[in-house]
Structure formats: structure tokens, C-alpha cells
Amino acid sequence: xxxxxxxxxxxxxxxxxxxxxxxxxxxxxxxxxxxxxxxxxxxxxxxxxxxxxxxxxxxxxxxxxxxxxxxxxxxxxxxxxxxxxxxxxxxxxxxxxxxxxxxxxxxxxxxxxxxxxxxxxxxxxxxxxxxxxxxxxxxxxxxxxxxxxxxxxxxxxxxxxxxxxxxxxxxxxxxxxxxxxxxxxxxxxxxxxxxxxxxxxxxxxxxxxxxxxxxxxxxxxxxxxxxxxxxxxxxxxxxxxxxxxxxxxxxxxxxxxxxxxxxxxxxxxxxxxxxxxxxxxxxxxxxxxxxxxxxxxxxxxxxxxxxxxxxxxxxxxxxxxxxxxxxxxxxxxxxxxxxxxxxxxxxxxxxxxxxxxxxxxxxxxxxxxxxxxxxxxxxxxxxxxxxxxxxxxxxxxxxxxxxxxxxxxxxxxxxxxxxxxxxxxxxxxxxxxxxxxxxxxxxxxxxxxxxxxxxxxxxxxxxxxxxxxxxxxxxxxxxxxxxxxxxxxxxxxxxxxxxxxxxxxxxxxxxxxxxxxxxxxxxxxxxxxxxxxxxxxxxxxxxxxxxxxxxxxxxxxxxxxxxxxxxxxxxxxxxxxxxxxxxxxxxxxxxxxxxxxxxxxxxxxxxxxxxxxxxxxxxxxxxxxxxxxxxxxxxxxxxxxxxxxxxxxxxxxxxxxxxxxxxxxxxxxxxxxxxxxxxxxxxxxxxxxxxxxxxxxxxxxxxxxxxxxxxxxxxxxxxxxxxxxxxxxxxxxxxxxxxxxxxxxxxxxxxxxxxxxxxxxxxxxxxxxxxxxxxxxxxxxxxxxxxxxxxxxxxxxxxxxxxxxxxxxxxxxxxxxxxxxxxxxxxxxxxxxxxxxxxxxxxxxxxxxxxxxxxxxxxxxxxxxxxxxxxxxxxxxxxxxxxxxxxxxxxxxxxxxxxxxxxxxxxxxxxxxxxxxxxxxxxxxxxxxxxxxxxxxxxxxxxxxxxxxxxxxxxxxxxxx
Numbered sequence: 034x035x036x037x038x039x040x041x042x043x044x045x046x047x048x049x050x051x052x053x054x055x056x057x058x059x060x061x062x063x064x065x066x067x068x069x070x071x072x073x074x075x076x077x078x079x080x081x082x083x084x085x086x087x088x089x090x091x092x093x094x095x096x097x098x099x100x101x102x103x104x105x106x107x108x109x110x111x112x113x114x115x116x117x118x119x120x121x122x123x124x125x126x127x128x129x130x131x132x133x134x135x136x137x138x139x140x141x142x143x144x145x146x147x148x149x150x151x152x153x154x155x156x157x158x159x160x161x162x163x164x165x166x167x168x169x170x171x172x173x174x175x176x177x178x179x180x181x182x183x184x185x186x187x188x189x190x191x192x193x194x195x196x197x198x199x200x201x202x203x204x205x206x207x208x209x210x211x212x213x214x215x216x217x218x219x220x221x222x223x224x225x226x227x228x229x230x231x232x233x234x235x236x237x238x239x240x241x242x243x244x245x246x247x248x249x250x251x252x253x254x255x256x257x258x259x260x261x262x263x264x265x266x267x268x269x270x271x272x273x274x275x276x277x278x279x280x281x282x283x284x285x286x287x288x289x290x291x292x293x294x295x296x297x298x299x300x301x302x303x304x305x306x307x308x309x310x311x312x313x314x315x316x317x318x319x320x321x322x323x324x325x326x327x328x329x330x331x332x333x334x335x336x337x338x339x340x341x342x343x344x345x346x347x348x349x350x351x352x353x354x355x356x357x358x359x360x361x362x363x364x365x366x367x368x369x370x371x372x373x374x375x376x377x378x379x380x381x382x383x384x385x386x387x388x389x390x391x392x393x394x395x396x397x398x399x400x401x402x403x404x405x406x407x408x409x410x411x412x413x414x415x416x417x418x419x420x421x422x423x424x425x426x427x428x429x430x431x432x433x434x435x436x437x438x439x440x441x442x443x444x445x446x447x448x449x450x451x452x453x454x455x456x457x458x459x460x461x462x463x464x465x466x467x468x469x470x471x472x473x474x475x476x477x478x479x480x481x482x483x484x485x486x487x488x489x490x491x492x493x494x495x496x497x498x499x500x501x502x503x504x505x506x507x508x509x510x511x512x513x514x515x516x517x518x519x520x521x522x523x524x525x526x527x528x529x530x531x532x533x534x535x536x537x538x539x540x541x542x543x544x545x546x547x548x549x550x551x552x553x554x555x556x557x558x559x560x561x562x563x564x565x566x567x568x569x570x571x572x573x574x575x576x577x578x579x580x581x582x583x584x585x586x587x588x589x590x591x592x593x594x595x596x597x598x599x600x601x602x603x604x605x606x607x608x609x610x611x612x613x614x615x616x617x618x619x620x621x622x623x624x625x626x627x628x629x630x631x632x633x634x635x636x637x638x639x640x641x642x643x644x645x646x647x648x649x650x651x652x653x654x655x656x657x658x659x660x661x662x663x664x665x666x667x668x669x670x671x672x673x674x675x676x677x678x679x680x681x682x683x684x685x686x687x688x689x690x691x692x693x694x695x696x697x698x699x700x701x702x703x704x705x706x707x708x709x710x711x712x713x714x715x716x717x718x719x720x721x722x723x724x725x726x727x728x729x730x731x732x733x734x735x736x737x738x739x740x741x742x743x744x745x746x747x748x749x750x751x752x753x754x755x756x757x758x759x760x761x762x763x764x765x766x767x768x769x770x771x772x773x774x775x776x777x778x779x780x781x782x783x784x785x786x787x788x789x790x791x792x793x794x795x796x797x798x799x800x801x802x803x804x805x806x807x808x809x810x811x812x813x814x815x816x817x818x819x820x821x822x823x824x825x826x827x828x829x830x831x832x833x834x835x836x837x838x839x840x841x842x843x844x845x846x847x848x849x850x851x852x853x854x855x856x857x858x859x860x861x862x863x864x865x866x867x868x869x870x871x872x873x874x875x876x877x878x879x880x881x882x883x884x885x886x887x888x889x890x891x892x893x894x895x896x897x898x899x900x901x902x903x904x905x906x907x908x909x910x911x912x913x914x915x916x917x918x919x920x921x922x923x924x925x926x927x928x929x930x931x932x933x934x935x936x937x938x939x940x941x942x943x944x945x946x947x948x949x950x951x952x953x954x955x956x957x958x959x960x961x962x963x964x965x966x967x968x969x970x971x972x973x974x975x976x977x978x979x980x981x982x983x984x985x986x987x988x989x990x991x992x993x994x
Contacts, residue, residue: 048401051400067382114256115234115256118160119248120236123237123248126249127247129153133146137149151168151176154168159249163251164249167247168246169201169245171205171246173188173205174186174187175188190202194219200217203217203218204248205246207237216234216235217248219233220233234250234251265281281352281354282353283353286312306327306328318346323344324342324344325341326341343355442459443541444540444541445461445539447478448535448538449536449537451533451535451536453477454475455476455477455478456535457470457474466481466510467512468481478538482511483511483517486509494506503525504523505522519543521543522539523539558570562616562634563634564619565640566631566633567634568636571631574643575643575696582687588649589643589646589686590683591697591700592641592642593639593682593697594660594681595638595639595640597677599637602675610673617668618668625659625660625663630642631643654715661714664678664679665677665678665679681707681716682701683716684696684697684703684717703718706718735771736786737789739771740791744769745769745795745798745802746768746770747802747803747971749763750766751763751969753959760978760981762850762852763818764823764854764961765806765820766779766968790827792827796825797828800840801843803822804820805846808845810975810978817850818850819851820846821852821880822851822854824853831869833873834874851880853882854883854905855881857883881899882901883901884905886927903938904936904939906927906928906938906940908942910923910924911948914951924940939957939959940962943965944962944964945964949965
């Protein structure tokens with residue numbers, strides 16, 4: 034049948050078809066959803082069963098892990114229990130012996146008192162009758178041994194166990210301490226077994242009246258067996274869940290603990306099930322443990338049922354732990370979850386049907402709307418032709434807009450034909466070049482060529498344009514008035530059917546940009562503050578001057594000028610005043626020199642003068658003297674009148690260098706030599722200076738290698754209390770044992786380390802090594818002394834306290850034995866920060882000492898705020914005591930000041946008896962110097978400590994009644 038289709042009937046037919054499709058798809062989706070829902074429900078039930086089972090197994094694992102942890106804890110308690118109980122019985126025995134001795138002393142002879150004590154303790158028993166008390170003396174003689182009385186009165190000093198350990202000597206060593214008691218571990222034959230020794234621990238205590246060792250102990254395995262029985266009793270009473278308990282078997286399958294066996298009747302069925310269960314459990318245990326299933330009874334006698342158990346081995350005690358779950362533990366949980374799943378499934382079906390109905394309703398609405406939209410679409414189609422006409426009109430207007438853009442563009446635009454004849458130019462082209470449109474049409478653009486580019490330039494341009502279809506770059510052209518100008522030119526080709534149809538060029542005047550580039554080049558070569566040549570331009574001019582000097586066999590000189598203490602101006606008056614001062618210095622230098630001399634600023638307050646074509650070095654010296662005189666004149670800057678002095682280093686070509694870098698470096702070295710000589714002068718670079726610099730570099734590398742290679746050593750300068758002449762402490766002093774040069778003086782390499790920054794690594798090593806050595810002496814039992822370590826100004830900065838704390842922690846050296854020495858000048862450089870750093874160090878518990886006191890510019894206002902412990906009087910004030918009245922007055926004032934501030938005083942450099950006696954009269958606390966002791970190497974210092982130890986022991990013995 035033929036249907037007539039028009040714009041009104043087609044939407045209706047389409048609506049009916051879409052409704053049929055939607056209904057068909059809805060039926061398919063509904064069936065699939067119900068099938069999938071049922072399948073998902075079944076999978077969830079299976080997953081739930083597995084999840085519940087895993088939860089129960091996790092519970093078993095948790096319970097067994099807790100049990101194993103308890104067993105491990107009880108096992109580790111074996112030795113501690115033995116020690117604690119042994120100590121109780123020995124302490125009781127000591128109390129008994131003390132009581133007998135105190136009651137009988139003076140009334141009975143010592144032999145009778147000893148016998149009375151011995152027999153009172155002979156029958157004492159403990160540890161279930163296994164334990165007893167024994168008595169020996171410090172010579173190894175057996176006094177009491179209840180288990181072997183035949184050995185009493187005999188020496189057991191050389192008696193050893195199967196490891197070679199001397200048993201009696203170990204017992205004696207255990208009481209050789211300040212507490213006079215201790216523990217001893219050894220091996221001996223247990224009762225009834227004379228073939229194999231077992232570990233035994235004894236607690237012993239010294240009975241001072243007779244120098245007896247009273248002790249008691251037991252075998253570790255016996256205490257461990259006691260603990261095993263305690264654990265088994267605890268496990269027999271342990272329950273988890275409704276039916277859960279833990280069984281214990283040994284590795285032979287014997288049952289050690291099983292709660293259910295106490296309630297089950299002894300029947301053939303029960304014994305068979307027990308035998309099968311034990312076989313399954315032991316097979317699992319042999320495999321390393323895990324999950325096992327077997328038939329067994331409930332604790333209340335119901336069954337048998339399939340039980341699922343977890344097996345875990347405790348190898349230390351040879352136990353097999355078993356914990357299981359019963360079906361009744363799972364059924365209630367599964368039943369409850371199945372009800373929830375049924376409810377969720379029913380809810381899902383209801384929700385799906387509701388959503389399906391809503392979806393069908395929305396589909397019907399959308400289909401109706403779509404039908405109406407389609408009907409409208411057909412009607413709109415009839416108007417399409419009219420719209421196309423309107424579009425053509427819009428295109429026409431766009432073309433007109435493009436023409437306006439061409440005419441109003443700020444960049445010049447040139448369009449040529451395939452033979453490069455100009456077809457059109459825009460007004461911007463006329464404005465840039467000066468040529469009108471009429472003058473340009475039909476011309477080749479080359480009529481504006483400047484002549485600055487050769488033929489090769491244009492050949493390369495056209496070659497790239499032909500290959501890529503584009504080219505751009507900088508081109509110089511000529512305006513109509515003949516003026517040359519730079520332009521940025523962009524060329525592109527327009528092809529049609531593979532053939533070139535047009536060339537389009539855009540050009541812009543870049544004169545302003547070129548001027549900016551010139552300015553940037555100037556800034557790259559000149560100092561922005563003083564407009565003097567910078568180092569880059571100076572290097573270029575020096576290279577040119579060297580080339581000319583080489584050609585003319587002439588000299589040239591570099592004068593390196595640095596303003597002395599210019600930093601003080603910036604710090605006190607600000608950088609603005611400092612910049613104005615630099616400009617004034619630059620002007621003076623520029624006005625001073627003749628034409629041909631380059632004055633350059635190479636950074637900060639550093640200037641370099643280049644003198645080319647010299648005939649004699651004296652010309653450089655003359656200019657240097659003029660610079661010293663001119664720069665040294667006062668400078669008026671507003672309300673400030675400033676006077677600076679320069680230091681000058683001079684390097685000559687070719688004697689001091691053959692290139693700029695060498696001349697610059699050597700002039701800089703000469704400058705530092707001038708500063709070292711006192712500033713405000715000039716110095717020529719000499720070969721000796723070069724040798725010094727080279728030697729310094731070699732020594733710097735050697736010192737760096739020496740620090741990492743273990744070439745550094747510490748010597749220790751003893752310090753003594755002046756009131757008792759007791760050794761109080763030592764000062765750690767670093768020495769460098771150079772493999773070739775021998776012992777390098779510290780005055781040389783300490784300064785070198787500070788100049789090169791190696792002082793940080795060196796100082797950290799000294800701190801750690803001094804603490805390590807101090808702890809070695811403490812471990813050896815020598816008298817407790819302080820160790821003083823000097824801290825450089827470079828080290829004294831935030832983070833020092835962390836470094837000291839780390840050294841103490843790593844070495845174990847106590848903070849109360851460490852003295853940190855800081856020089857007076859270091860603290861005064863930044864007093865506020867110094868207070869904070871000293872506070873952090875003080876919080877660690879170390880001593881703080883102010884070194885070289887009186888040699889700097891102390892501020893008493895700050896001194897009383899510093900948390901110091903000691904003032905160290907510089908040896909400059911000690912060397913002429915007591916003859917020099919000034920030194921005596923200064924030293925007396927320092928000691929008086931220290932007393933008022935509750936500080937200890939330390940005098941260094943004491944070399945004569947007169948100095949020592951004078952310091953004692955003034956009340957100085959501590960002294961060091963060659964009169965008392967020289968700096969000692971560690972082995973010599975150890976001998977000194979031994980001497981001090983013997984001296985103290987003799988004094989103690991002398992003072993005892």
C-alpha cells in the first residue's frame with residue numbers, strides 16, 4: 034500500500050514507531066533486570082557466607098595471636114622471675130645473718146657466730162624444694178653448700194662449667210661493685226643428670242662482716258616449666274564467643290589442655306573422633322600450621338558436627354595451639370543477613386518498576402514533543418532559501434569589513450602577483466615608506482632596497498620562501514625621502530591549484546625597538562649606578578690593550594681599588610647614602626685619570642683602573658698615590674661628611690699575567706696584601722705573593738683532605754682548681770699531623786680553615802672527637818672531668834645547639850661535663866642573637882665559658898645578660914704578673930667582676946710559680962699553663978688521669994678514720 038507522505042503526516046507516523054520501539058526495549062530491559070537481580074542475590078548470599086567465615090577465621094587468628102603473645106611474654110619473664118625470686122630469698126638470708134651477727138657480736142667468738150649463721154641457713158628451701166642458699170668467701174672457699182656438704186671448706190675458685198666459664202670467679206665479680214650485689218649466669222648439672230649441664234642464674238650479695246658471698250639461684254628450664262603450667266591453667270579457663278576455647282597439644286600429639294574432654298563421656302565414638310581430629314591437627318601443624326576441618330563435639334556434648342579450626346605452633350615450648358568455630362556460630366548471622374537481602378531485593382524490584390513507569394511516561398512526553406519539533410522543522414525548511422539569500426548579503430558585508438581591516442591596519446601590507454609586481458598596498462604602507470599607492474602599484478618591492486644587503490641575503494630569503502611558503506626577518510629599506518630604517522618583514526605565498534597566485538608581505542617599523550636593544554647592550558656593558566664600564570666591558574678592553582701592548586712591546590697595569598670598611602657606611606647610614614658615596618668616588622676617579630685610561634666598577638665598592646701603553650711601572654705607582662690622596666679626601670653628602678681610605682693592588686702585564694683573568698686575580702691578591710699590611714696603601718703583585726697564594730691553595734686542599742682522611746689530632750691542656758690543685762678538666766686543642774710536613778702550627782691552618790669555610794667541618798669534628806674521648810675516659814673509670822671545646826665565630830650561629838646535642842647523643846658524653854668556649858669578639862658581633870644561641874646551649878646543660886676576656890670591646894650591659902658560667906682571662910694579662918701593675922689591676926678587676934656575677938674565672942698561660950701564687954691570692958678558681966701541665970696527647974692524658982686517680986684514692990684513705 035502506498036502512503037502519501039507530507040510535512041503533516043510524517044511526524045505522526047514517526048511518533049507511533051518510536052512508541053513501539055520504546056515499549057519493546059522496556060520489556061527486554063525489565064526481563065534482564067529481574068534475571069540479574071536474582072543472580073546478584075545468589076552471589077551476595079555466597080559472598081556473605083564466605084565473608085562470615087573469614088570474619089570468624091580472623092577472630093580465631095586474633096585469639097591465637099594474642100595467646101602466642103602471652104606465651105612469648107611469659108617465656109621472656111622466665112629469667113626475670115628467677116632473678117626477682119632469688120633476690121627475695123637472698124635478701125631475707127642477709128637479714129637473718131645481720132640479725133644473728135648483731136645479736137652475737139661481742140658475746141660469742143667469730144667462729145661460733147659463723148657456724149650459727151651457716152646452720153641457720155642450711156635448711157632453708159624454696160622453688161618447690163629445689164632452691165637452697167649457698168655461701169662462699171671472696172677467696173673462692175665454699176662455706177655452705179647444702180646439696181654437697183662434702184665440698185664445704187674446700188676452694189672452688191677454679192671450678193668451670195662446660196663453656197669454660199669460671200663459676201666461682203663470676204660470683205665474686207658480681208659483688209665487686211659499689212652496690213655489693215649482682216647476678217651471675219653459668220651452667221651446671223641439674224639433679225639426677227650428670228651428663229648435660231643446663232643454664233642457671235644466681236643472685237649473690239656480699240655479707241660485709243665476714244666478706245661472705247650469700248646467694249641463691251635455680252635452673253632456667255625449671256622456672257620455665259612452672260610458667261608453662263601457669264599458662265596451661267589460664268588457657269583451660271579461657272573462652273571466646275558462645276562455644277570457643279583453645280586446646281593445647283605437644284608435638285607428639287598428646288593433649289595438654291582441652292576443656293571439652295572434661296565434659297564428654299569416654300566412648301568409642303569419642304575416642305575415634307579424638308584420634309582423627311588429632312591426626313588432622315598434627316598433619317596441619319607439620320605443614321607449618323593453618324586451617325583444618327574435622328568432626329567434633331560441642332562443649333556441652335552435642336554432636337558430632339564439622340568443626341573448622343585454626344592451628345598455630347609455638348616452637349619455643351613445642352606446643353600446638355588449636356582454636357575452632359562451630360556451625361551454630363555462623364547460622365544466626367547468615368539467617369539475619371538473608372532476611373536483609375530479601376528485603377533489599379524486594380525494594381529494588383519496587384524501585385525499578387517505579388523508575389520504569391516514570392521513564393515510559395517521560396518517553397511518551399518526549400516523543401510527543403519531538404513530533405511537534407519535527408513538524409516545525411519541516412516548516413522551517415521551507416524558509417531555508419530565504420535564509421541563504423540573507424547569508425549571501427552577510428558575506429558581502431564581511432568582505433567589506435576585511436577591506437576596512439586592510440585599509441586600517443597599523444602594519445604595512447603589500448600584495449603582489451606571481452611575478453612580484455605590486456597589486457595593492459594599504460595606507461600604513463604609505464605612512465611607513467612615504468610612497469603613495471599610485472607610486473607603488475606595478476612596481477617590484479625591490480625599488481625600496483637600502484643596499485645594505487647583498488645578493489646572497491635575498492637569494493637565501495627567496496629560497497626559504499619557496500621551500501616553506503613563509504619567511505620573516507629584519508630588513509633595512511629606504512624611505513621615499515632617502516632615510517634608511519629597519520623593518521620587520523613577513524612574507525607568505527598564496528597558492529591555487531598548486532600554482533603561485535600571490536605574495537603577501539607585512540612590514541613594521543622597528544626603529545624604536547632597535548633603540549631599546551642598543552640601550553640594553555649599554556646596560557649589559559656599563560654599571561647602572563655609576564655609568565662606568567662593568568667587568569664584562571673591562572675584560573674586552575683589557576684583551577684589546579694586551580694585544581696592542583704585545584704588538585708594541587709595552588706594559589699595561591690593572592689597579593684594583595677597594596674602599597676600606599665601606600660596609601660600615603651601608604650598615605650605619607643605609608644603602609642610599611652608600612650608593613651616593615660610590616657615585617662620588619666614581620666621579621673622582623674619572624676626573625683623576627687621563628684620556629685612554631678605563632675606570633671600571635666591577636662590583637660593590639670595588640673599582641679597577643686600566644692603564645694601557647705604560648713605559649715604566651712607576652707610572653702606575655704615581656697614579657696609585659694620586660688615587661689614595663683624592664679618595665681619602667672628605668665627601669660631603671647632605672648632612673653627612675664621610676672620609677674613606679682605599680686599598681690598591683697593582684698587577685702589570687706581562688710580568689704578572691698574560692690575560693685578563695690572571696691580571697685581575699693577581700691584582701686582587703695584591704689588594705688583599707695591601708689590606709693585610711694595614712689598608713690605605715698600594716701594593717704591587719710579586720712572585721712571592723704568587724708563591725704564597727699557590728702555597729695557600731695547596732695547603733687548603735691538603736687541609737680539606739686531612740679533615741676527611743683522619744690526619745687531625747686532639748691534644749688536651751689540663752686545667753686545675755687553684756684551691757685544691759685537683760685536676761678539674763681539660764681544654765681540647767686541635768693539631769694537624771701532615772703526612773709530609775709533620776705537625777702544622779694551628780696558628781696557620783685555623784686561619785686558613787676560617788678563610789675557606791672548612792672551619793665548620795673542622796669544628797664539628799673537634800666537638801664530636803672531644804666528646805668521644807671524654808666518654809672513653811668515663812667508661813674506663815677515671816675521675817669525672819670537664820672537656821672544654823672552642824667554638825669559632827663561623828660556628829656560632831643558629832643551629833649550634835642542635836649540633837652540640839647531636840654530638841652528646843651520639844657519644845653518650847654527659848652535657849654537664851662539656852664546656853663550650855666562645856670568644857668575646859664573637860658574642861659582641863651580634864649580641865642579641867648571641868643571647869638566644871647561648872640560651873639554647875644553656876638549656877642542654879653544658880657549661881658556657883667566655884674566652885679571651887678583656888682583649889675585645891666588652892659591653893658590661895650585655896655581659897650580665899649572657900648566661901655564662903666562666904670567664905677565661907687571656908694569657909696577655911697573665912704573662913707579666915705580678916710585676917706589671919696594669920696587668921695586675923686588670924686581672925684583679927676581672928676576678929672581682931666574675932665573683933659579683935657568680936662566674937668562675939679561668940687563667941690561661943700560667944708559667945711561673947709567682948703567677949700561680951698571685952692568682953691564688955686573688956681568688957682565681959681555675960688555671961692552666963705549662964707550669965701545671967703541657968698539652969697532652971690522649972695516651973699521655975690517660976696516664977695523667979691514672980695519677981690523679983691514685984692521688985684522690987690516697988687522699989680518701991688518709992681522711993678516713
